[in-house]
Amino acid sequence: MALLWAVAGLLVGPFLNLAIYRLPRLERLAAPPVCPRCRAGRPLYSISAVVVSLLGEGGACSGCGARPGRAEVAVELGTGLVFWLLFLRFGFGPRLLLYSLYSCFLIVVFMIDWEHRLILNKVTYPGILLALALTPLATPVGWGMAAAGAAVAGLLFGGLYLLGYLLFHQEALGMGDVKLSVLLGAMAGFPAVVWWLLLGSVFGAAGGLAMAALRRGSLRGFIPYGSAMCLGALVALLIDPSVLLS
Numbered sequence: 001m002a003l004l005w006a007v008a009g010l011l012v013g014p015f016l017n018l019a020i021y022r023l024p025r026l027e028r029l030a031a032p033p034v035c036p037r038c039r040a041g042r043p044l045y046s047i048s049a050v051v052v053s054l055l056g057e058g059g060a061c062s063g064c065g066a067r068p069g070r071a072e073v074a075v076e077l078g079t080g081l082v083f084w085l086l087f088l089r090f091g092f093g094p095r096l097l098l099y100s101l102y103s104c105f106l107i108v109v110f111m112i113d114w115e116h117r118l119i120l121n122k123v124t125y126p127g128i129l130l131a132l133a134l135t136p137l138a139t140p141v142g143w144g145m146a147a148a149g150a151a152v153a154g155l156l157f158g159g160l161y162l163l164g165y166l167l168f169h170q171e172a173l174g175m176g177d178v179k180l181s182v183l184l185g186a187m188a189g190f191p192a193v194v195w196w197l198l199l200g201s202v203f204g205a206a207g208g209l210a211m212a213a214l215r216r217g218s219l220r221g222f223i224p225y226g227s228a229m230c231l232g233a234l235v236a237l238l239i240d241p242s243v244l245l246s
């Protein structure tokens with residue numbers, strides 16, 4: 001069953017890649033597949049980067065010879081891996097279905113922010129509404145705690161956003177990061193959102209320090225913080241913090 005759910009993740013991955021590519025470019029998600037380089041029409045199977053890669057030269061675009069990038073393959077394999085790990089932790093049930101859906105949102109936000117430094121309202125706003133409605137139905141988190149998680153995260157990151165303006169006269173965080181924190185709060189509820197945001201901060205700090213060391217520059221401009229928050233949330237879904245404290 002875990003392997004079957006991993007296969008389900010592999011099948012979902014190509015559609016996440018479509019969203020990752022098309023949403024920042026304001027393209028229709030339901031449009032037929034086309035080559036991203038020359039815009040020539042492609043067969044339906046070509047939406048899967050894994051399938052095209054396995055086909056070798058036969059999977060390349062007939063117009064320009066373009067092939068899927070490593071990021072597209074990583075998204076599909078990563079989605080399958082996350083689905084598999086979620087099944088191992090929760091087994092089949094409502095929480096697995098819900099957290100698999102949440103992982104799809106997180107992967108899309110992670111990749112778009114990583115590639116474009118954008119956190120899109122068309123992803124976060126529907127995600128917040130879905131999380132506030134679905135988290136209490138499929139998890140032990142009640143309606144009040146889901147709303148409290150969204151409020152606490154929004155107030156915390158909104159405060160950091162304002163503090164950056166007051167102290168440095170510029171954004172310490174983007175407004176997209178604030179909206180993403182509200183989404184994570186609605187997904188996790190209170191107090192679990194604290195664990196989610198803590199992990200995101202750790203990944204953001206570690207990534208920023210590593211990139212600054214490699215580039216021998218300052219920390220400024222190097223951290224796609226939304227991506228770090230999404231990575232922290234994905235890890236939090238897979239790890240029970242009580243295990244680390246035992």
